[in-house]
Amino acid sequence: MAVTLTESAARHVQRSLEKRGHGEGLRLGVRTSGCSGMAYVLEYADQAAPEDTVFESHGVKVLVDKKSLVYLDGTVLDYTREGLNEGFRFKNPNEKETCGCGESFSV
Amino acid sequence: MALWQISEPGQSPLPHAPRLAAGIDLGTTNSLIATVRGGAVTVLPDAAGAVLLPSVVRFEATGRVTVGRAAQEAEIKDPLNTIASVKRLMGRGRADVHNSPYRLAAGDAGTVRIITDGGVKTPAEVSAEVLKVLKARAEETLGGALTGVVITVPAYFDEAQRQATKDAARLAGLPVLRLLNEPTAAAVAYGLDRNPEGLYCVYDLGGGTFDVSLLRLSQGVFEVLATGGDALLGGDDMDAAVVALWEARGAHAESPEDTRALLRKARTAREALTTATRVTVDLAPLYQGELSRADLDQAIDPLIDRTLAACRRVLKDAQAKVADIGAVVLVGGATRTPRVRERVAAFFRREPLHDIDPDQVVAVGAARQADLLVGNTGAADMLLLDVLPLSLGIEIMGGLVEKIIPRNSPIPASRAQEFTTYKDGQTALAIHVVQGERDLVADCRSLARFELRGIPPMVAGAARIRVTFQVDADGLLNVTARETTSGVASEVTVKPSFGLSESDIERMLAESVASAGADAAARTLREQQVEADRMVEAVQAALKTDPQLLAPGEGEMIAAHIASVQAARAGTDPQAIRSAVGALDRASAAFAARRMDAGLAKAMKGRAVTEFR
Numbered sequence: 280m281a282v283t284l285t286e287s288a289a290r291h292v293q294r295s296l297e298k299r300g301h302g303e304g305l306r307l308g309v310r311t312s313g314c315s316g317m318a319y320v321l322e323y324a325d326q327a328a329p330e331d332t333v334f335e336s337h338g339v340k341v342l343v344d345k346k347s348l349v350y351l352d353g354t355v356l357d358y359t360r361e362g363l364n365e366g367f368r369f370k371n372p373n374e375k376e377t378c379g380c381g382e383s384f385s386v
Numbered sequence: 387m388a389l390w391q392i393s394e395p396g397q398s399p400l401p402h403a404p405r406l407a408a409g410i411d412l413g414t415t416n417s418l419i420a421t422v423r424g425g426a427v428t429v430l431p432d433a434a435g436a437v438l439l440p441s442v443v444r445f446e447a448t449g450r451v452t453v454g455r456a457a458q459e460a461e462i463k464d465p466l467n468t469i470a471s472v473k474r475l476m477g478r479g480r481a482d483v484h485n486s487p488y489r490l491a492a493g494d495a496g497t498v499r500i501i502t503d504g505g506v507k508t509p510a511e512v513s514a515e516v517l518k519v520l521k522a523r524a525e526e527t528l529g530g531a532l533t534g535v536v537i538t539v540p541a542y543f544d545e546a547q548r549q550a551t552k553d554a555a556r557l558a559g560l561p562v563l564r565l566l567n568e569p570t571a572a573a574v575a576y577g578l579d580r581n582p583e584g585l586y587c588v589y590d591l592g593g594g595t596f597d598v599s600l601l602r603l604s605q606g607v608f609e610v611l612a613t614g615g616d617a618l619l620g621g622d623d624m625d626a627a628v629v630a631l632w633e634a635r636g637a638h639a640e641s642p643e644d645t646r647a648l649l650r651k652a653r654t655a656r657e658a659l660t661t662a663t664r665v666t667v668d669l670a671p672l673y674q675g676e677l678s679r680a681d682l683d684q685a686i687d688p689l690i691d692r693t694l695a696a697c698r699r700v701l702k703d704a705q706a707k708v709a710d711i712g713a714v715v716l717v718g719g720a721t722r723t724p725r726v727r728e729r730v731a732a733f734f735r736r737e738p739l740h741d742i743d744p745d746q747v748v749a750v751g752a753a754r755q756a757d758l759l760v761g762n763t764g765a766a767d768m769l770l771l772d773v774l775p776l777s778l779g780i781e782i783m784g785g786l787v788e789k790i791i792p793r794n795s796p797i798p799a800s801r802a803q804e805f806t807t808y809k810d811g812q813t814a815l816a817i818h819v820v821q822g823e824r825d826l827v828a829d830c831r832s833l834a835r836f837e838l839r840g841i842p843p844m845v846a847g848a849a850r851i852r853v854t855f856q857v858d859a860d861g862l863l864n865v866t867a868r869e870t871t872s873g874v875a876s877e878v879t880v881k882p883s884f885g886l887s888e889s890d891i892e893r894m895l896a897e898s899v900a901s902a903g904a905d906a907a908a909r910t911l912r913e914q915q916v917e918a919d920r921m922v923e924a925v926q927a928a929l930k931t932d933p934q935l936l937a938p939g940e941g942e943m944i945a946a947h948i949a950s951v952q953a954a955r956a957g958t959d960p961q962a963i964r965s966a967v968g969a970l971d972r973a974s975a976a977f978a979a980r981r982m983d984a985g986l987a988k989a990m991k992g993r994a995v996t997e998f999r
Contacts, residue, residue, distance in 0.1 A: 295392055305392065322393045359389065366389025 280352045282307055282334055282343055288358040288367060289337030296339075299323060304333075304340025307356065308347035317350060319369055405533040405760040407563070408524050409571070409752025412513060412537055412551065414473040414620065415593025415719070417441045418746060419520040420753035421528065427575075427750045430527050438745060439523075443515045444468040445504025453519045462643050462650075467502045471594050471622065475500070475509040476554075477547035487642060510550045514557035521560055534563035536756040538748050540595045541567040541613035542775055544821075545833075545862055563759040568592075569599035570610060571751030572717045575742055578603060584712035585611070585704075589730055589738065590748075591693060592718035594620040598697050600704045600711075613775065614700040616692045621653070621720035627685040628652035628677065637673035644672055656682060660722050683725040690729050697733060714738040719745045774799065778855055778863060781818035781827045783808055784912035790855045793823065802854040804870075808920070810927075811843040815851060819865050819878070824897065825905035826912075838867040840874040907960075914963040918955045921967050922948055925974050928981060935980045947973045 284292065284305075296302045308320035324342045327333060332348055334341040343351055354371040408421040408430075416438040420429040429437045436455070444457035445467050452460065461468045466489055475483060480492035480499075489501040493508065500507045524532055537560075539551055548565050555562045569588035578586050583603050590597040596619040600611045629637070629648045639645040651669050655677050658665045664678045701707065716738045720726060730738050742750060779789040782805070791801045807815065815838045822830030841849050850870040857863050866877040925948060929941065936944075947970040954966040 292392070306395070319390065320393075321390045322395050325395055366391050368389055 280332070280348060282336075282341055282348070282351050282354050283356070284336040284339055284341065285355060285357045286337055288356045289339045291358045291367075292339045296323070301325070303327060304342055306342045307351060307354070308344055309350045320347070321356075321367060406524075406528050406530050407533055407753070407756035407760040408520075408535050409749050409754070409756045410517065410520055410535050410537045410560075411568070411571075411746075411749035411752060412473065412516065412539075412554075413441055413592060413748075414471050414595055415441060415622070416745065417516050417520060418749045419524050420746070420749040421524060422753050422757035423528075427753045429746050429749055430523055432523055439516065439519060440470075441472065441513075441516050442468060442470045443472070443512050445502035445507065447503035449504055451504065451515055453515050462646050465642050465646060467504065469500055469502070469507070469512050472500075472509050472512040474594055474618065476513065477544070477550035478509070508550075508553075510553040511557060513551070513554035517554055517558035517560055521558055532560065533760045534561045534756060536563050536566050536571075536752040536759065538568045538571045538752050539565050540615065541569055541597045541599055541610075542595075542615045544775065548862070563756055566752055566755055567597075567599070567610065567613070568748045569597050569613065569715075569717065570601070571748045571755065572715050573599075573601050573751065574754050575747045575751035576713075576715055576739060578713065578715070582712065585706055585710045587697070587700075587711050587714045587734065588717060589693070589697070589714060589721065590717035591720040591726060592620050593720070594618065594622050596620060596693050596696065598693070598700050600700050600706060603712075611706070612700045612703040614696045614703065616696045619689060619692060620718070621656075622649075623689055624656060624686045624720060624723070625649045625652040627689060628656060628682065631677075631681060631685045632667070632673050632675070635673075635675060637669075639672065648672060656723065660724060679724070682723075686723070686725060687729075690726060694729065694733050708734055711736070715747075716740040716744050717747050774857060776821050776831075777823055778819065778821055778833075778857070779830075780805075780853060780865075781820060784916040785827045786909055786912050787820055787822070787825055787827055787830055790853065791857065800854065800856045802852050805851045805853055806847045807841065807844065807849040807851075808846055809923075810846050812846065812849070813841045813843055814839045815841065815867065817853065817865065817867050817876075817878075819863070824901065825909045829897070829901075829905075833863065834865070834878045836865075836867075836876055836878040838869065838874065838876040840872070841869045842872050910960045911958060911963075914960040914967070915955055918951050918963050918967050921970060922951055925970065928974075928978070932981050932984070935984060936977060940977060944970070944974050944977065 292305050296304070302323040302325055304324050306320065306322045306324040309317045310320055324340070327342055328344065330344050330346075331342045332345060334343070350373055351371060352373065354369055354373075357368045357370060359365065359368050406421070408419050410419050411417060418429055418437050418439060420427050422428075431437045432439070432454075439454045440458045442454065442457040442461065444452045444460050444464060446452075457468055458470070461470065465487060469488060475486075475498050478498050479496045480490060481496060483490060483498055491499045491501055491506065493499040498509060500509070500512065521532065535555070537551060537555060539548055543551070551565060552562055569590050572588050572590065573586060578601070581603060586601045586603060588597070588599045588601065590599075595615065597613065597615045599613045602609045602611050626649065629645070629652050632648065632652070633639070637648060639648055647669065651667060655665050655667055659677065659679050659682050662679075664676060667673060667675050667677055711734060714730060714734045714736060716727065716730065721730075721740065721744045727738060727740065774791060774793055774795050777789045777793040778791045779787045782788045788803070790803055791799055805815070816835065817838060818827065818835045819833045820827055820830040821833050824830050838851065841851070852868050852870055854866045854868070855863065856865075862879065864877065864879045866875060868875040925944060929936075929944065933941070947966070951963070951966040951970050954962040957963070
């Protein structure tokens with residue numbers, strides 16, 4: 280079971296954490312809501328909880344709670360630029376369908 | 387597929403939750419905030435139903451801060467602590483401001499500070515108080531924190547004034563999506579993007595600033611072709627003109643309070659004359675009389691003349707004619723004055739658009755833009771381009787300016803140009819970034835200096851240094867210099883200490899036109915001087931390296947020519963320098979040829995002819 284970051288995603292997280300001044304790493308998760316069942320959570324992590332699994336990817340700590348990990352196993356988080364917009368993209372092999380806008384998904 | 391951003395713990399956005407965005411018109415006289423709800427723009431009123439928030443802030447000794455109408459009411463009894471029209475001080479130096487009714491001081495780098503009983507304030511701090519009130523109004527109405535705001539600024543605001551506006555937003559805790567030129571916002575509000583392709587003009591006469599912009603619409607994209615304006619001109623000046631008229635008729639102000647009372651009466655009289663043709667003025671004992679619309683028209687006509695002169699200049703800048711313009715948009719409360727509409731219509735030979743409230747139109751456009759930028763409106767199918775008010779360039783040899791991005795270029799913009807080294811073995815290059823229209827650095831405004839170091843030693847002219855200017859959507863400038871063979875690079879982001887006023891920009895533009903001839907002559911002279919220096923340096927270096935190749939008497943002859951070049955260089959006649967340099971060139975030609983032969987002989991010695999095929 281693993282969740283990884285691409286190099287560019289890790290670089291960006293590292294930079295964002297430095298700018299923010301504090302934080303253990305990155306928290307990835309899912310929660311139920313949205314038009315297609317699930318929505319991603321992408322947040323700064325200030326401390327690990329007992330139910331967290333901690334991965335390390337290109338020097339960045341990635342925290343995922345056990346419930347979310349089921350839906351996120353194998354996910355690669357990338358950082359890309361699209362025109363003037365840039366941001367993170369989830370590449371999740373468990374994802375079966377996403378809603379039109381891509382803000383929520385189902386497995 | 388959506389792109390994600392990292393959120394603070396527990397604050398990941400819900401899918402499809404609309405992001406709250408607002409547009410703010412931070413005006414000289416009044417400010418307002420608008421947002422898009424259910425596809426329509428609403429200008430948000432306060433609890434009392436008023437949408438206009440007077441941009442007036444009062445700082446009391448107790449630390450109490452009042453904003454808006456309440457502060458405005460205290461203006462007469464507490465004039466020194468009640469700050470109005472602070473927008474005119476944004477990003478300005480203490481030395482730029484004359485005749486202020488407030489107690490001013492100089493802060494860091496000469497920036498202006500306002501002394502109040504509630505403390506010493508920067509213009510950004512005063513503006514932030516106005517923004518805080520608007521922010522609270524929006525968050526209360528919308529029931530959540532704002533994701534981002536678009537704040538409008540006059541087209542003529544320079545980098546320092548834009549930065550001061552951003553600082554004000556930061557102090558108020560507002561995330562700024564971008565700053566938008568006021569006329570550009572007005573065009574969005576009128577949905578001119580759905581109009582036929584062509585030229586559109588925005589005439590914005592507000593309380594304190596006048597802007598005119600010429601927009602070109604092609605394939606659904608707006609480009610601002612040219613912007614212009616008139617320094618410190620607006621409804622406030624109309625009030626002053628009316629007061630001047632009253633004073634000519636016997637009104638007499640004894641104190642600043644009297645002047646303010648007269649100015650306020652002038653404003654209400656002027657506003658009343660939008661519908662009435664005659665009003666009675668009773669401000670005993672200061673003044674009693676009547677004001678007719680004809681009186682008002684006569685008082686303000688010289689001010690309108692100034693705005694139309696600016697319109698003419700903008701048309702000329704864009705090489706456009708009145709007949710090319712598809713529509714004219716009126717913005718700003720002062721355009722309600724019938725005389726303004728009448729004369730604008732006569733100038734452009736068409737009835738200007740004025741059906742959206744001219745006080746609200748800028749905020750409406752800003753709200754549309756904000757909604758688009760936070761991603762509530764599907765695809766970003768509208769692209770707005772702003773323009774640079776003054777040219778940006780760098781200093782080259784001889785104190786001359788090489789323009790990299792010409793004025794009125796659409797921004798965001800990125801331009802690059804290659805430069806090279808001037809001397810053999812030169813390993814560093816000083817880059818001086820300047821703003822302005824003149825040919826000599828001394829006549830332009832210095833923005834920044836930085837150095838590119840670590841250039842590998844090469845002969846003069848062999849290094850290839852690429853200087854790139856990038857101006858972002860907010861008009862902030864980033865300059866990078868990169869030596870392309872070695873890859874060494876250096877950069878600077880321009881955060882000017884304080885800025886130019888609109889009147890300075892106007893003055894600089896006027897001077898560049900007035901002194902075009904003198905500038906050209908100065909440029910020719912400097913170019914010849916640089917050429918003379920280069921030539922003398924090269925010949926002296928050659929004399930030092932290869933004295934054995936000189937024919938008898940040749941050294942003295944060349945030295946005499948060097949002396950005459952130096953004498954001519956000290957003068958101001960470019961022709962004299964040119965002929966002296968030519969003479970030195972001819973005098974040293976034989977010596978140069980011998981050096982060339984000697985160099986070749988040395989290179990070829992002991993090698994087979996076949997090697998040179």
